[in-house]
Amino acid sequence: MMMDNNIKKPVIIHTLHSSSLISPFPSSSMASFIPFLFSLILIFTISISAAPISFNPKDSFYIACGSNQKITTPDGKTYQSDQDAHGFLAAEDKYLVSDPNANGPSRIYNSARVFLKDATYTFTLQDSGWHWVRLHFLPIKTDIFKLETANFNVFTDEATLLHSFSANNLTKKEYLIHVKSQRFNIKFEPQKNSAAFINALEVSTAPEKLIGETGQKLYPVGQFDGLNQKSFQTVYRINVGGDLITSENDTLGRMWVPDEEYLKTKNMAKNMNVQTNVIKYPELVPSYMAPQKVYATAAEMADSNTIQQIFNITWEFGVEKSYPYFVRLHFCDIVSKALNELYFNVYINGKSAISGFDLSSITGNLATPNYQDIVVDSSLIDQDKIVVQIGPAQVESGPKNAILNGVEVFKMNNIVGSLDGEFGPDGKAIPQEGHKKMVAAVGFAMMFGAFVGLGAMVVKWHKRPQDWQRRNSFSSWLLPLHVGDSAIFGKSNYGSHRSSVFSTGGFGRRFTFEEIKECTKNFEASGIIGVGGFGNVYIGTLDGTQVAVKRGNPQSEQGINEFMTEIQMLSKLRHKHLVSLIGYCDENNEMILVYEFMSNGPLRDHLYGKNMAPLSWKQRLEISIGAARGLHYLHTGSAQGIIHRDVKTTNILLDDNFIAKMADFGLSKDGPGQQADHVSTAVKGSFGYLDPEYFRKQQLTDKSDVYSFGVVLLEVLCARPAINPALTREQVNLAEFAMNWKRKGMLDKIIDPVLVGSINPESMKKFAEAAEKCLAEYGSDRPTMGDVLWNLEYALQLQEASVQGKTKDISTPGTNSTATSPTAAVESAPQPRPNAIIPEQTQGLDDKSGTALLAQFSNLSGR
Known part of the structure; x- marks a missing residue:
């Protein structure tokens, strides 16, 4: 039920002239008055910046x-x-x-x-x-x-x-x-x-950006196009965890009602609130999306007084079954004390709407508004209800909690353009029996055609013409083949409009080939920043923003398969520590993907092989933690989980702030889910990182990623490649070489020389223990990525404590040390790296490595 709009009054600020500061106060009081004046100005500034910006309608x-x-x-x-x-x-x-x-x-x-x-x-x-159209009846x-x-x-x-x-x-x-x-x-x-x-x-x-062109379908998962061709009726507008907000307090004249009436089990939720002036809208979330009062209140999980705080908070909204609905969920983390400690899931009508939701990875700050948009098809409306649920994600560390700040539910028009009844504005009605028969006939025809098509594919699979790749454009395989009911974000407020480069709803913005050519200077050779089986990666500039452009090679069987896998995976994934897909181009039989540009390149370049300033130990720990978070999200972000299958330092990219993000999902596989403990598949990966159990049994699990990550940790510590055939046989394989030295208690002898003197021994010990556990012979003996993440955060706390001169024992690591660590803690700057020093004390090392291992890998389909 809606209230009337409010016309905001302008804020008037009186200016204090310098002359007015002289006469009323003696010089002796100026010293005390000036700080007071600055405080007063600061208060005014904060108040003004926190105030919502009113929207002035043309009509x-x-x-x-x-x-x-x-x-x-x-x-x-x-x-x-x-x-x-x-x-x-x-x-x-x-x-x-x-x-x-x-x-x-x-x-x-x-x-x-x-x-x-x-x-x-x-x-x-x-x-x-x-x-807006508002009708009033009495x-x-x-x-x-x-x-x-x-x-x-x-x-x-x-x-x-x-x-x-x-x-x-x-x-x-x-x-x-x-x-x-x-x-x-x-x-x-x-x-x-x-x-x-x-x-x-x-x-x-109404603001033009209030509703974008595209949304995210709940099921089947995918992009919903043409929202600006739809009409909407407001059904519910809920201030979760808060009081009634009337139209006088909303810049768009809306009314927000409390959620108590819709909360199914009230003792499962606890209301939270903060002062409205702490809510800061980010640049891409206009303040008219929802008032500060909505974002300053929330419902979180109540204390269940149990060891395992695992349950969902549920809201139920009665709706009409024969219409699709547009659901906007408002979020603002006002409950966490630090970033990256709140991970939770969102469900709508029993389907996964958002999985492993980490607000910190999107907003970068606490108390920062965010909203997610989901389109719910009428076929998913069961028992005339829309049911919204939130619950904790299955993570090994951190508090078990979930939050929701606001809910908006809009009815969308049906196939004849009606928001009420079966007749459209042109008088046309929804077909009845004839319509049902037509739908059944079309459905049967589609199913029959699908079976025939699949049969033809099986018959022709081994006899494809050589130019098959060129004749089958990007569009033919663009849609995900098996996204099913997997985890996926609804349409985010970040990049939700195609006018922006960062339009990441579904597959993102569709670029023309001319735009791609222009942004890469016609694929200039000097702009190549990466090469792989898929083709080349170019640096480009779109709308003044640098991007990475991956151009597929149509002659490469490997490239096409990897492109197909990568876009399937990226359509399901969104996380701060995963490289984001911006858009694509499928003109002229091209296969082009556009990603965010990671200006500091691969982690490997900062460890060895390039003449770059070395990373401090704290930086290396934070980068390792970021990569671990990305992998942890892959493994746990959906019921089935995703296995990266190619974890290595060249696939960990660094942005402007050296934030680590996992990249290259071309070899990724869906996990086994709950019905099995592994995925049987051909062995693929990279030499030096490959899980030996996977190699022997051809059984892939998420513990295969854990093994590869253990090798990454050793590269971070020792600053040398995973495999270096130029070294002696004992030193070729980093994993075996380093573990032999650790078993002798002399791992510090082979660490990166630039770290000597700046690395805390306890921190290095905890880090090395994490690496050793990752490299266990059998997957069942290896930790989960959540456990690895926990130990790395502990290692960072130990390092920071030693740098700050703390003497107290740290017995319990926090769950979010990178966010809580004081930024003032600065390590002594390492000197430029000298040539790598290889210890000569290799007596007694195991021969089970080196060229024998390389020979074992000789028939592998590596990269």
Whole structure:
């Protein structure tokens, strides 16, 4: 139920002139006054920056229907009479009725306009695009008409708003219509032998970015296109964990109601709140998306007084089954004390909407608003309900908690453009029996065609023409083949509009080939920053932003397969520590993917092989922790999990701030899920990182990634390649070489020389223990990535404590040391790296490595 809009008053700030600071105060008091003045200015600055930015609509029509005078409501709106609004109303048999004693919240309900025949209100708009339409009904008592029995329809040119509608009491309807022209009509059509009436109506401009072009489908997982071609009716607008917010406190004149009525089990949720001035909107979230009061309150999981805090908080919203719905969920982390410690899942009608949700990876700050948009198909509306649930993600460390700040549920128009009933604005009805038969016939034909197509694929698989790759464009394999019900974000407010480079809904922005050529300077050779079996990676510039452009080689069987796998995986993944897909190009049979550019390149380049400044031990720990978080998300972010299968230092990329992100998902595989403990598959990977158990049994598990990550940790510590055939046989394989030295208690003899003197022994010991556990012979003996992450965070705490001169024992590591560690802790800057020193004390080392291992790998399909 909606309230009236509020016209915000401008903020007036009085300027203090320097002369006014002299005469009223003696010089002796100036020293105490100036700090006070600066504090006062700071308070003003904070207050102003925290205040929501009001939205000024180009069009704002407020009509008091049937009134003979203007009416100003308490929230500052002025409704003009439709008698004075010449040209607005075209109608025959129109009547004015009034009741001074009407029991309405405002005087706009004291009168009404009644129609016995069709009537149309026409508005000339300054611009097309999104507009609010709000209709107010109260069946006031009259001597002539019994308005509570009135039955009528309401249409616009774009949608049917109401069909066979009757108002028995105070009713407010709110719609969001994407108007196609500057002439906008609202038509009232009485049913036979009945009347239509309206007390007040509003037509006003809504922000163009309020709803984007694309959304995220709940199931089947994928991108929903054409939202700006839809019409919406507001069904629910909920301030979760907070109080009622009236239209006076919302820049778009909306009302937000408390969630208590919709909360299924109240003792499972606990309300949280903070001061509104701590809420800071990021650049890409306009303050009109939701008021600060929405983001300053939340529901979190109540204490269940159990060891395992595992349950879901549930909200239920009654809806009509035959319509699709647009659900917007509002989030703002006001419960965490540090970044990256809150991971949770979101479900809608039993389907995974958001899995392993880490607000920190999106916002980069606490108390920062974010929203996620999900489109729910009518086929998923069971028992006439939309059920929203939140619960903790299955992570080994960190608090078990989940939050929700706000919910908006909008009904979307059906196939004939109706938001109410089976008739569209053009009078066309939804086909009944003929429609069902047609759907059944089409469905049967599609299924039959699919079987025939699959059969043809099997028959022809081994006899494809040589130019098959060139003739099958990117579009033929763009859609995910088996995303199923896996974890995926709804459409985020970040990059949700195609006008931005960072449009990452689904597969992101679709670039033209000319745009790609222009941004890469026609694939200039000097712009190549990577080469692989798929083709080349180029640096490019789009809209002033640097990007990485991966161009597939159509002649490469490996490249096509890896591209297919990579886009399937990236359509399911979104995390701070995973490289993000920006968009794609499939013109001219091209296979091109566009990613965020990681300016500091691969981790390997900073460890050895390039003349680059060495990383400090703290940097290496933080990078290792970031990569571990990315892998942990892959393994646990969905019920099935994902195995990267090619973890190595060249696939860990660093951004401007040396934040680590996992990249290259071309070899990734879906995990075995709960029905099996491994995936049987051909052995693929990279020499030196390959899990020996996977190699022997051809059984892939997430512990194969753990083994590879153990090798990465040794590269980080020792600054040398995983395999170096130029060295002696004992030293060729880093994993075996380093573990032999660790077993002798002399691992410090082979670490990167630039770390000597700056690395805390206890920190290195904990780090080396983590690496050793990762490299266990059997997967069952290796830790999970969550356990590895925990130990690395502990190692970082030990290092920071020693740098800051702390003497107290750290017995329990936090779950988020990178976020909680003081930024002031600075390690002594390491000197430029000398040539790598290889210890000569190799007596007694095991011969089980080196060239023998390389020979063992000679028949492997490596990269």
